[in-house]
Amino acid sequence: MEHQQRALDAYVAQVAANPDTVGVVVIGSVARGTERDDSDVDVYLVVTAEAFAAATAEDRWAWIDRHGLDYPGSYIDVKLADLAYLRTAVRRADDPTRASFAGARAVFSRSEELPALVERISSLGDEVWAERIRSHVAQAHLHGGYFLRQAEEHGDPFLLQHAAVHLTLAAARAALASAHRLMPGPKYIHRLVREIPSPDGFVEAWDAVVAAPGTTTANALIAIIDDWLGRDQTRDESLSVFIRDNELAWLRGTIPAEYF
Structure with missing residues (x-):
């Protein structure tokens, strides 16, 4: 103006x-x-x-x-x-x-x-976006498929909330990467998951984990992510990618995937 x-x-x-x-x-x-x-x-x-x-x-x-x-x-x-x-x-x-x-x-x-x-x-190449998807799918597999399950089994309310937040963030980041959209900050995530193209049921499954974190809602969201963006990425592959991106970030001089 x-x-x-x-x-x-x-x-x-x-x-x-x-x-x-x-x-x-x-x-x-x-x-x-x-x-x-x-x-x-x-x-x-x-x-x-x-x-x-x-x-x-x-x-x-x-x-x-x-x-x-x-x-x-x-x-x-x-x-x-x-x-x-x-x-x-x-x-x-x-x-x-x-x-x-x-x-x-x-x-x-x-x-x-x-x-x-x-x-x-603000410009990234196709190969960078593809690797972003791989990293964020790995984050979803570990936070939703392992840590969240551990939280339920051990009755750990903090871990439950932590895993659910990281799962939904990873799912959103994978979806954004598929659309070649940058993530400007967490305060935009709720809106952005509704704006980007996604399969039927993705937004509803994402909302369900936010509202009621648990293995049932997490598994439903991960199933959609796998069908959409997983590209046959196995849990063993995700484990290695997760370790590389998170636990070895200090060694590689990078930052954890959620902070890409």
Whole structure:
């Protein structure tokens, strides 16, 4: 909307005068054209390597700027980055970070590299999505087929809830990966499982585990996942993938699958 564009233009004029500013990348609803009348403006402020090192040494990664200056309730929600940060994000950012760059655009840049980096962060190849499905199916098999069953057998209410949450998250992440959709954060999962294409009964089975976790509801959800996305993935294969993605993440220099 016009008032958000004016706020963004004012912010760019403010920071462009600083020689440490390499670029400004607008993200979020304003970048995607889905902003509401009262939406804030979300940006990445891209700075020099020296400025980034100095700020992050003080744990200054994000802040609010221009609060109330441009329209009622307005502010610029700023996250800090440098070019090295963005290059690393292309290779191994988690889904929330990648999702934050979906539809993003550089509105100011002193670097020819910046626009291409911004575009590449939210793009994953088919082989990456296929491996994501394999990992999340493995998470569903172990959390729903083993830990949840253990929770019932031992009467462990915490493990029951923990396994159910991880099963439903894994099922949702597998479904999202099948649609090549990034996961922007847990608060979006309930809506997203209803938006992506899925087989008949998937959403109902997913909701049943959330509402009444137990082996009966878990088995029904896992059966749908197996028929849809399991691709004959055996429980032994899932065990190895689960160990690789979870217990050996420290060794491989990766992060557990639920945090991809």
